[in-house]
Amino acid sequence: MELLEHLTDAELVALVVGGNKEAFAELVKRYQRQVYSLAYRLVNNQEDALDLSQDIFLKLYQNLGKYDPQRPFSPWLYRLACNVCYTSLRRRPQEALPLDKVIEFTPLVPLDGGPEDYYESREVQELVRRAIAELPENYRVPIVLRYLENLTYQQIADIMELPLSTIETRLYRGKALLQKRLSLVLERGARRELSRG
Amino acid sequence: MNCQEARQLITRFVDEELNAPQEQGLYVHLSGCPYCRHEVFLARETNKLLALACTHVEPPAELLGRVMQAVGAPSKNFAPPRLGRRFWQKWQRSRKNFSAIVAAGFLFLAASLGLALNGYDPVRALMGRVEAFDRDNQVALRNGAEAESGLQSSLVINVKSGGEKSSNKSTTEDRRGATKPGSLTKKPESLVFENVPSKKDNPGFSSDRSYQDIGAGQEHMGSPTPQEQPPQADRQLVPLEVDRGVYAVLLVLDDKEIPSHLAWSPDGKEIWYLVHGSGGQEGFSIPVGGGDKTPLSRTQLAVLQGVDVQTFSGKPSIDVPKEAEAVAWSEQGRVAYLLGDQVFTAAPGGGKVAVLSGVKSSKVSLAWSPDSDLLAVNAGPPPAGEEGREGLWIVGPGGENLRRLSKTGGGSDLLWAPDKQKIAFSDASGTYYVAFLGQDTRSGRVVRITSVGGYGSREGLAWSPDGQSLALVWGEKANERGLWLVKFESTAY
Structure with a gap:
């Protein structure tokens, strides 16, 4: 079945709707990294990301008949994935107070020390990922789309089917919350950068 | 613009989502607001953190099996896909x-x-x-x-040493190959530019021999002692501006990665640039003497990313009107700006001086010479039926020695060479030029670098430390912008 790898997305979809599940397996293989990464960066938890990815692919399977083969497949899949994630995140019990409801919240405190490439240290990256996962979902989804896939604001607006101005506002507010939450990390990183010259 | 408004723009600024007027307005605010300059720094740092944290992860091996098992399992809640009417x-x-x-x-x-x-x-x-x-x-x-x-061969410039002709017609695949840097294996005199089309069929770099004397502001067209060119059977070999001492080499061409924020390494052997890659903003270095691009170190990257913020830092406080546009600070603390249809300069402790009036265009860019003794004004055309000041001008900080170097201008790019002998600029159509100034800056000429208009890039111009070479991002089409190295020899000026 290696030859399925050479088919375009639209051709694979045509085979799937004709009943070929191997073609669907090829689609999953082709996009599982993107889908799982999106889910993982949104929930910051392997188990939840696995469940969410599975939900996305099952939703995809059910909706393949609605796909317009004259349009690129990837943005369409992303739109569907975002809808599934959004619905799932909204249903999910809130483990912590949403950041936008908290007036005075404590910045995440990084440990002292650390390697030369401070921002790249595992500890700092985990703090950032935690901060992202604790954002309200309407800020979290556009931020992850922006930085995971390097999408433009307009592309995010198209995927989320929202006005561009809404995406601008959400990214601004989301990043402002993150900046506050990560203020100690940023200060420490800036000091190290200066001390290194 | 107040600080609150500026901060909303800063998020979009660091994400390169602002349009030119918004960016201009933000620059004006930043030039007088250290707090917002710090916000730019923090926003960039936040972006760095996010780019590092939001990377792709490999899915667990069980994902595919779980999905396919669920797809295969009969369930009244799970129906296989059906072809929609739209699909058919x-x-x-x-x-x-x-x-x-x-x-x-x-x-x-x-x-x-x-x-x-x-x-x-x-x-x-x-x-x-x-x-x-x-x-x-x-x-x-x-x-x-x-x-x-019509680009069969236009953007493919494989530089080979003299005598190595190639009869291969370039193809689309060749163009992909052109993303690899060209190599300068010999001095420019012996370079052979392969597959460089002539002006007739090439939208790229100009072989036009027009030039302008700037002495009295009059333009001349002429062909100063062009060398006899060997007959070109099928345009496989066309020297580019060879009689003028101007050469161009394509270093990078990739429709997915448009270089920006160019800078030369201090030794002049490499060009550094940024692109937006899948992992956020990425920096690369490409050797001008040939070789592949390599990623920049974090320190080098910081140099590029901090370029425009450094421009604002440490400037003495001069009151710049809020309505001012095209604000340019000199290293010595002078400022120049457009207000209404006048260009003003101001120095610390001194009042403002109108140095050029009647500039009836919003497309104006200003740049100070390296020693801050001259201001270059690149002004666009006036509205139809009105008289304006379109072109490239130079003027002293007190309005003295006003001279027009070119009658065309209005592009957003304007950059002095470190030797103060050349100014690179563009006009409103995106055509690029270099004005060569004599030692006394009272004589010289203008050479067109691209034969037609096109697209540049943000901070897409950079002079080499010796002022003999220019790095330029340009393409006739927006998605075909490449990084070019333009070299000048003494015969050019």
Whole structure:
């Protein structure tokens, strides 16, 4: 079945709707990294990301008949994935107070020390990922789309089917919350950068 | 613009989502607001953190199995996909695609009849059909794209040492190959530019021999002692501006990565640039003498990313009106700006001086010479029916020695060479020029670098430390912008 790898997305979809599940397996293989990464960066938890990815692919399977083969497949899949994630995140019990409801919240405190490439240290990256996962979902989804896939604001607006101005506002507010939450990390990183010259 | 408004723009600024007027307005605010300059720094740092944290992860191996198991499991809550009416309509519009579907259906039907038992693989059979179909389409697309763009060979400049002619016609695949840097294996005199089209069929770099004397502001057209060119049988070999001492080499061309924020390494051997990659903003270095691009170190990257903020830092406080546009600070603390239709300069402790009036265009860029003794003004055309000041001008900080170097201008790019002898600039159409100034800056001429208008890039111009070479991002089409190295020899000026 290696030859399925050479088919375009639209051709694979045509085979799937004709009943070929191997073609669907090829689609999953082709996009599982993107889908799982999106889910993982949104929930910051392997188990939840696995469940969410599975939900996305099952939703995809059910909706393949609605796909317009004259349009690129990837943005369409992303739109569907975002809808599934959004619905799932909204249903999910809130483990912590949403950041936008908290007036005075404590910045995440990084440990002292650390390697030369401070921002790249595992500890700092985990703090950032935690901060992202604790954002309200309407800020979290556009931020992850922006930085995971390097999408433009307009592309995010198209995927989320929202006005561009809404995406601008959400990214601004989301990043402002993150900046506050990560203020100690940023200060420490800036000091190290200066001390290194 | 107040700080609150500026902060909303800063998020979009660091994400490169502002349009030119918004960016200009933000620059004006930043020039007088250290707090917001710090916000730019924090926003960039936040972006760095996010880019590092939001990376792709490999999915666990069990994901595929779980999905396929769920797809195969019968459930009243889970229905297999059905073809929607829209799907059929769209597919039927494309005869070839429809044929592929029919072929797929036929082949799978055949498979279900038991052909597979005889070693017949329906998928392989389909692949044969689809591959043939794709091959045809690719050929058609390639030929169509070439015919449409007229770029068969225009952007492919493989630099080889003299005498190495190549009779190969370049193709789309060659153009992909052009993403690799060209190599300067010999001095420019001995360079042979392969597949460089002439002005007639090449939108790229100019072989136009027009030039302008700037002494009295009069333009002249002429051909100063052009060398006799050998006859070109099929335009495989066309020297580029060789009689003028101006050469261009394409270093990088990739439609997915448009270079920006150019800078030369201090030793002048490499050009550093930024692109937006999948992991956020990425920096690369490309050696001008030949070789592949390599990623920049974090320190080098910080130099590029901090370029425009450093411009604002540590400037003495001069009151710049809020309505001012095209604000430019000099290293010595002078400022120049456009207010209404006048260009003003101001120095610390001194009042403002109008140095150029009647600039009836919003497309104006200003730049101070390295020693801050001259201001260059690149002004666009006035509204139809009005008289303006279109062109490239230079003027002293007190309004003295006003001279017009070119009658065309209005592009956003304007950059002095470190030796103060050259100014690179663009006009409103995106055509690029270099004005050569004599030692006394009272004589010289203007050479056109690109023969037609096109697209540059943010901070897409950079002079080498010795002022003899110019790095330029340019393309006639927005998605075909490459990083060019333009070299000047003494015969150019």
